[in-house]
Amino acid sequence: MTARFALARAAGATAAGLSRLTGRGGGTTIGGRVTLLVDPNALAQAATGRELALVSGTNGKTTTRTFLVAALSTRGAVVSNAGGANLLTGITAALTTDRTSKVGVLEVDEPFLPRVASAVRPRAVVLLNLSRDQLDRYAEVRRLAGIWRDALDGSETTVIANADDPLVAWAASAATSVVWVGAGQGWTYDSTSCPACGDILRRDRAGGWRSEQCGLARPPLDWQVEEGAIVDPRGNRHLVELSLPGQVNVGNAALAVAAANAVWDVDVEIALAAIAAIPSVEGRYLETTYRGRPVRLLLAKNPAGWSETLRMSRPDVPVVVAVNARAADGRDPSWLWDVPFEGLRGRHAIAAGERSRDVAVRLRYAGVDHVRVDDAAAALAAAHGSGPVEILANYTAFQTYRKVLRDA
Numbered sequence: 001m002t003a004r005f006a007l008a009r010a011a012g013a014t015a016a017g018l019s020r021l022t023g024r025g026g027g028t029t030i031g032g033r034v035t036l037l038v039d040p041n042a043l044a045q046a047a048t049g050r051e052l053a054l055v056s057g058t059n060g061k062t063t064t065r066t067f068l069v070a071a072l073s074t075r076g077a078v079v080s081n082a083g084g085a086n087l088l089t090g091i092t093a094a095l096t097t098d099r100t101s102k103v104g105v106l107e108v109d110e111p112f113l114p115r116v117a118s119a120v121r122p123r124a125v126v127l128l129n130l131s132r133d134q135l136d137r138y139a140e141v142r143r144l145a146g147i148w149r150d151a152l153d154g155s156e157t158t159v160i161a162n163a164d165d166p167l168v169a170w171a172a173s174a175a176t177s178v179v180w181v182g183a184g185q186g187w188t189y190d191s192t193s194c195p196a197c198g199d200i201l202r203r204d205r206a207g208g209w210r211s212e213q214c215g216l217a218r219p220p221l222d223w224q225v226e227e228g229a230i231v232d233p234r235g236n237r238h239l240v241e242l243s244l245p246g247q248v249n250v251g252n253a254a255l256a257v258a259a260a261n262a263v264w265d266v267d268v269e270i271a272l273a274a275i276a277a278i279p280s281v282e283g284r285y286l287e288t289t290y291r292g293r294p295v296r297l298l299l300a301k302n303p304a305g306w307s308e309t310l311r312m313s314r315p316d317v318p319v320v321v322a323v324n325a326r327a328a329d330g331r332d333p334s335w336l337w338d339v340p341f342e343g344l345r346g347r348h349a350i351a352a353g354e355r356s357r358d359v360a361v362r363l364r365y366a367g368v369d370h371v372r373v374d375d376a377a378a379a380l381a382a383a384h385g386s387g388p389v390e391i392l393a394n395y396t397a398f399q400t401y402r403k404v405l406r407d408a
């Protein structure tokens with residue numbers, strides 16, 4: 001350890017402590033920022049002597065990181081960056097604060113993957129999916145796949161990649177060691193053309209895809225997701241019982257288990273038992289009651305996330321669709337037209353959030369019976385009956401409803 005790094009770590013800890021004392025927040029980000037200012041090489045220093053896994057992708061980073069931490073924790077202490085602190089500062093803070101764990105799992109915001117990987121030299125990189133985060137960032141998806149591919153080119157890190165996502169598969173295929181997982185891809189709108197040559201991809205019903213022009217195709221799968229189960233490379237079927245809803249989370253579990261097993265030799269059943277014990281993942285779902293009614297609040301941050309959330313939504317239950325369009329949500333709500341709200345037909349819906357008018361128009365065209373309500377509490381009150389209610393909300397709308405439900 002260099003003297004500069006020791007100083008940087010101490011300065012970061014002091015700054016984080018002061019920030020907490022003065023009530024300016026958790027202190028994690030400011031601590032990491034100060035550490036990096038004092039020693040720009042601090043991330044590499046903090047990673048020295050550790051076996052790290054990086055987890056990246058548009059959707060499911062926090063869930064998959066949590067799953068992999070659970071699987072690896074069956075062996076000993078694991079350092080990780082909780083709270084969505086997935087930029088350089090948060091990652092640096094996590095690694096400098098925990099000095100003892102030899103193993104770590106870090107979620108990394110997609111554009112930062114190359115920088116973080118070159119600094120920490122991970123044992124494993126887990127790649128989930130790539131889709132547009134907000135409409136404004138649509139053009140970035142192919143570019144992101146390209147910078148991932150460049151970063152992995154010739155890398156000896158073991159890459160655990162979702163083979164069902166053509167952008168991920170193209171990026172990962174540049175690495176020398178890849179474990180291919182058929183983790184599923186519910187949202188295909190952002191990968192209709194071949195990332196290598198631009199040809200339209202042909203898809204089959206089994207999730208396969210192929211470019212006739214250049215031959216790029218889904219690689220042969222090492223791990224596969226089947227209805228409620230994971231099939232390992234030996235062909236053994238493992239039932240998956242998660243507390244978290246949705247087929248997409250079975251795919252996330254498959255990627256986490258494949259990483260834990262392939263790189264750290266954790267037994268598949270032991271990993272799955274640890275994952276099954278996780279009751280919920282921070283900030284994604286909330287199950288509670290509101291005035292005596294069971295309420296389930298689900299976050300959907302982008303079109304792919306909405307598509308998944310609609311799929312895991314319960315039939316027959318009144319549903320609040322809450323959409324805002326602040327900076328954190330993406331200012332342009334025209335993505336509403338790309339999301340299959342037709343799936344809500346036959347249910348009673350409440351169009352809500354700051355963009356409730358846009359939601360109402362979209363629901364009308366989708367043929368969904370609905371009312372429009374501005375206020376969050378009023379939206380909940382407008383749900384028919386006295387049974388369970390579901391709320392599907394984008395980023396800042398989720399925060400609003402979480403507060404309403406907590407204050408109730």
Ligand SMILES: [Zn+2]
Pocket residue numbers: 194195196197198199211212213214215216
């Ligand atoms: Zn092609």
